[in-house]
Amino acid sequence: MNTLAATWDWLTDAANWSGENGVSRRLVEHLLLTVVCLALSCVLALPVALVLGHLGKGGALAVNLSNVGRAVPTFAVLVLLLLSPVGAYGWWPTIIALVLFAVPPLLTNAYVGMRGVDADVVRAARGMGMTGSQTLFRVELPLALPLVLTGVRVAAVQLVATATVAALAGGGGLGRVITAGFNLASTPQVVAGAVLVALLALAVEGVFEATRRWLAPAQTRRSTG
Structure with missing residues (x-):
């Protein structure tokens, strides 16, 4: 109970939120790193997945190869890149x-x-004279959008949690709060940093869930219109 109380005191201390090493700056760094990595990942993965899914060729191989990355720890990749x-x-x-x-x-x-x-929907679109790109962007992508957004949501939440490794490479982000706590032997600061990362991940999850709920009625209107 003392640790929880000390953690709350640390989180509510305004001095810990300001300054060069304050939580506010680390939070901005963490969000910036997450957004940049998510944007780059989407640019690399989504066009390939959408085209392969549209063509129905080579997708299984691409997915299996990408899944190999899940078996390799991010920290191990980071260490190899640092060396x-x-x-x-x-x-x-x-x-x-x-x-x-x-x-x-x-x-x-x-x-x-x-x-x-x-x-049958795809064949109907082609029967109406739609080109391949029109079928992709006006028929297939809208119908596949919920699952596409699920992938983006999962990737975003994972990035928020994993971006703490940036601190191990001398970078910023909320991971610096945790590593600083270890260096100072301050258990409340370590716990506070972990709580902040968890809350940020939950907030990101909430944003994507709200977006999904907002898009669902629009998609229903398109399908029934």
């Missing part, structure tokens, strides 16, 4: 490691979503 020439380029080792970690759920969910679209 390589890439390690001299600031945040890039952390960004690369996190992007590799986020690609599998994005690629898998987008591909499965595209392949799950009713074949």
